[in-house]
Amino acid sequence: MSDLLHSALHSATNIAGMASHGGTETPAVPYSRPTTPGATPSLPVQIGFVGLGAIGGVMAKNLANYRSAHHQNSLPILVWNRTASKADALHAELGANKIRVTHELEQIATECDVIFTALSNDEVVKEVYEQFAKTLKHTPPARHKIFVETSTIYPTIAGELDTLVSSIPHCHLVASPVFGTPAVAADAQLVIVMSGDYRSKKEVAYMLVPAVGRKVIDLGGNIEKAPTFKLIGNSMILGTLEIFAEAYTLAEKSGIPAQEVHKLVKDIFPAPSLIRYSDRMSNNNFDATTGFAIDNGIKDASHIRRLTAVANAPMPGIDIAHQHLITARAIHTGQVQAGEETVKLLDWSGMIGGARVAAGLPPFTSQNVGVVQED
Numbered sequence: 001m002s003d004l005l006h007s008a009l010h011s012a013t014n015i016a017g018m019a020s021h022g023g024t025e026t027p028a029v030p031y032s033r034p035t036t037p038g039a040t041p042s043l044p045v046q047i048g049f050v051g052l053g054a055i056g057g058v059m060a061k062n063l064a065n066y067r068s069a070h071h072q073n074s075l076p077i078l079v080w081n082r083t084a085s086k087a088d089a090l091h092a093e094l095g096a097n098k099i100r101v102t103h104e105l106e107q108i109a110t111e112c113d114v115i116f117t118a119l120s121n122d123e124v125v126k127e128v129y130e131q132f133a134k135t136l137k138h139t140p141p142a143r144h145k146i147f148v149e150t151s152t153i154y155p156t157i158a159g160e161l162d163t164l165v166s167s168i169p170h171c172h173l174v175a176s177p178v179f180g181t182p183a184v185a186a187d188a189q190l191v192i193v194m195s196g197d198y199r200s201k202k203e204v205a206y207m208l209v210p211a212v213g214r215k216v217i218d219l220g221g222n223i224e225k226a227p228t229f230k231l232i233g234n235s236m237i238l239g240t241l242e243i244f245a246e247a248y249t250l251a252e253k254s255g256i257p258a259q260e261v262h263k264l265v266k267d268i269f270p271a272p273s274l275i276r277y278s279d280r281m282s283n284n285n286f287d288a289t290t291g292f293a294i295d296n297g298i299k300d301a302s303h304i305r306r307l308t309a310v311a312n313a314p315m316p317g318i319d320i321a322h323q324h325l326i327t328a329r330a331i332h333t334g335q336v337q338a339g340e341e342t343v344k345l346l347d348w349s350g351m352i353g354g355a356r357v358a359a360g361l362p363p364f365t366s367q368n369v370g371v372v373q374e375d
Contacts, residue, residue: 033206034199046078046114048078048079048108055118055150060079063208063212066188084103088101122153122154129147133168146171157227159224174197175195176208177229190214192216192217195227238348242355244265245281245354253361258282262282288348301318328352342365
């Protein structure tokens with residue numbers, strides 16, 4: 001998904017995955033390597049992957065490629081996706097020695113030792129885990145099984161999943177959301193956050209780094225901490241997008257060309273992710289096929305606002321950003337219905353449309369042309 005935090009963390013981390021802080025070094029994986037990794041030392045680990053969207057699909061691909069190249073006698077990853085064509089396409093791309101496809105969630109639950117889930121929203125996550133639990137209560141596992149939930153969910157949902165999973169013998173849940181765009185995921189540079197059962201985190205961390213990500217941040221045994229941290233990170237990204245949206249709108253009303261604003265962003269905010277979002281706004285490039293869909297942005301903003309209410313920690317900037325996201329989506333939906341849309345799926349940087357219309361400007365096709373005010 002979004003990668004502002006990724007860029008900030010990357011600046012403090014060297015190419016070998018070690019970060020230097022005040023003369024000390026922090027390892028990319030904050031656990032000792034498991035002495036007997038996997039469910040049973042004598043048996044190969046069967047990995048399952050559920051959800052092959054923009055991030056999940058890349059994670060599954062990288063994991064399959066890495067294990068095939070670095071683990072002798074590794075088993076093909078068993079994948080499931082609601083839209084079966086995505087799973088079939090991944091199988092066709094990587095081959096049967098790396099990927100197996102199932103159209104039944106029950107097969108994932110019963111056959112796999114480690115199951116990764118990367119799903120679109122809380123409702124889908126709960127539905128999938130309830131199906132896992134139903135299956136495993138009828139066919140209890142005989143050995144250690146780990147579920148790794150990587151989606152962006154509200155923290156209490158992780159608690160509900162943990163209760164569900166831990167009611168099944170030998171089963172544990174790790175909450176493990178990730179920071180990064182599809183491009184960051186493709187380079188196996190995701191920043192991975194973990195909370196939950198210690199032994200399970202240790203095993204999963206060494207599966208994911210360096211195959212999928214470059215660093216693990218451990219937030220302890222409370223399963224809700226990692227999803228909370230993910231929302232905190234996303235609040236930073238969303239808040240920055242709101243500032244950019246307002247600044248570009250003010251520049252347009254003041255007759256300042258968008259490209260000059262973008263140059264300034266590159267000079268004073270030299271983080272790759274910030275520059276990419278600025279570039280999208282300055283060029284009206286709001287196609288989410290290579291970005292982060294506005295529906296997901298609204299979901300995350302809603303979760304952040306709910307968290308701020310529970311914690312009594314107001315974030316007025318996020319409230320405004322949420323309004324602009326909804327306004328932009330409403331305008332885009334109207335354009336789709338009228339057959340006037342410029343992109344089929346709106347990126348969350350398109351939130352600038354909300355700021356623009358509030359200022360009396362076109363939402364998504366503005367050229368940032370205004371009246372130049374003379375001294």
